[in-house]
Amino acid sequence: DAKTTQPPSMDCAEGRAANLPCNHSTISGNEYVYWYRQIHSQGPQYIIHGLKNNETNEMASLIITEDRKSSTLILPHATLRDTAVYYCIVRVGNNYGQNFVFGPGTRLSVLP
């Protein structure tokens, strides 16, 4: 699976949009981009995933560049409860049984 690069930490003001970048310059054509987050002392929580089109759900939006070498997770109105470590993972989508490889992620701190 392709490796990802994320900034180690970011701050965001409460109520503002949080934009979390991820570089995956070696991504293959059949690899999806997944985002999970982990709130302190809890298991990871799925946020969103996509292949090449932008995606949106009730939690966030995922913007993938046209060359698919980078992506941005957008939390439109960050709250204090969004403080967590955010993991960007690339993985072959139809590779049943393949685990998710977690990097160090980005520690997002939402400030009041």
Place this chain on the structure above:
Amino acid sequence: GAVVSQHPSWVICKSGTSVKIECRSLDFQATTMFWYRQFPKQSLMLMATSNEGSKATYEQGVEKDKFLINHASLTLSTLTVTSAHPEDSSFYICSAITYSSYNEQFFGPGTRLTVL
């Protein structure tokens, strides 16, 4: 959505004892489960992959005789830490996937193990 539970949520034990952690898929059949370990301020590290009815596949550096994994049913996998030592103190997390949604991995809430 699919729910995965773990029991216990935290456990404290004496050095040399064994501890069993359960991972259950509550509303789906988990054909494959994964066990991760997470030390403070570090990311999740995969320990082993467990398929129902077969032996687990362990990652390099993980002792299979120390971390016993059993996946006897489609809804239950167990991790037993045998002869636990203080260096085994960690946050243990399981996850599960199923044929119908293998694009997504469902994680349990984790188990905090402290070995005195």
